[in-house]
Amino acid sequence: MFYTTEQENFWAGNFGDEYIERNFLTNCVSSNTYLFSKILARTVRIKSVIEFGANIGLNLLVMRSLIPDIRLSAIEINEKAVATLKKIEGITIYPESILANSSPPPADIVLIKGVLIHINPDFLGHVYEKLYKTALKYICIVEYYNPTPVEVSYRGYSDRLFKRDFAGEVLDKYTDLNLVDYGFVYHRDHNFPADDLTWFLLEKSVAST
Numbered sequence: 001m002f003y004t005t006e007q008e009n010f011w012a013g014n015f016g017d018e019y020i021e022r023n024f025l026t027n028c029v030s031s032n033t034y035l036f037s038k039i040l041a042r043t044v045r046i047k048s049v050i051e052f053g054a055n056i057g058l059n060l061l062v063m064r065s066l067i068p069d070i071r072l073s074a075i076e077i078n079e080k081a082v083a084t085l086k087k088i089e090g091i092t093i094y095p096e097s098i099l100a101n102s103s104p105p106p107a108d109i110v111l112i113k114g115v116l117i118h119i120n121p122d123f124l125g126h127v128y129e130k131l132y133k134t135a136l137k138y139i140c141i142v143e144y145y146n147p148t149p150v151e152v153s154y155r156g157y158s159d160r161l162f163k164r165d166f167a168g169e170v171l172d173k174y175t176d177l178n179l180v181d182y183g184f185v186y187h188r189d190h191n192f193p194a195d196d197l198t199w200f201l202l203e204k205s206v207a208s209t
């Protein structure tokens, strides 16, 4: 399969295949559980989640451990990651690019973590629109933050990692969204470190749902 952007082809191909093993080995369930318990504590009546770029489903499994009856869905471009996702009981999978012209069924919360940073910046507007349309109540963005857009080298590759104020741009675009909470997870945290992630929980106002 050949995709429109070089970034999509990168994740659908060998780099994406090899990432799966790294993701599995560096999986830190306790840090992820701590992070999502803080985020989910700020939500009300979440019964479904869809993750954009779910890889092998580690975040979704943590969310299910915190909310056992939650319905899980995933969008994922990499076929090998999809094969692993299929082993998760009851999950609905959309094996496609987030940039595809499709409309996944809405979920109470839409999660995107470590994925906006890898999207070709020219297509971010399309992804923001899909995040907004797919969210019934909440959008959760967990990415690398920078106040202004920058491109940084990623494992020796250029044009593969972009940092910016993703959540701020979403809030600017959709004025009915409210910022519920946000935070930072430092890699030197003594108990629950993560990769210097920033997280943002946005909520749709009742009138727009």
Ligand SMILES: C[S@@+](CC[C@H](N)C(=O)[O-])C[C@H]1O[C@@H](n2cnc3c(N)ncnc32)[C@H](O)[C@@H]1O
Residues within 6 Å of the ligand: 007, 008, 011, 012, 016, 023, 052, 053, 054, 055, 056, 058, 059, 075, 076, 077, 078, 081, 096, 097, 098, 099, 112, 113, 114, 115, 118
């Ligand atoms: C850095 S990993 C993050 C995985 C997961 N969200 C996490 O937090 O562990 C990026 C994931 O997004 C997927 N991805 C990248 N671009 C995508 C796109 N355009 N459509 C769907 N999935 C994509 C990759 O295949 C990979 O699984």
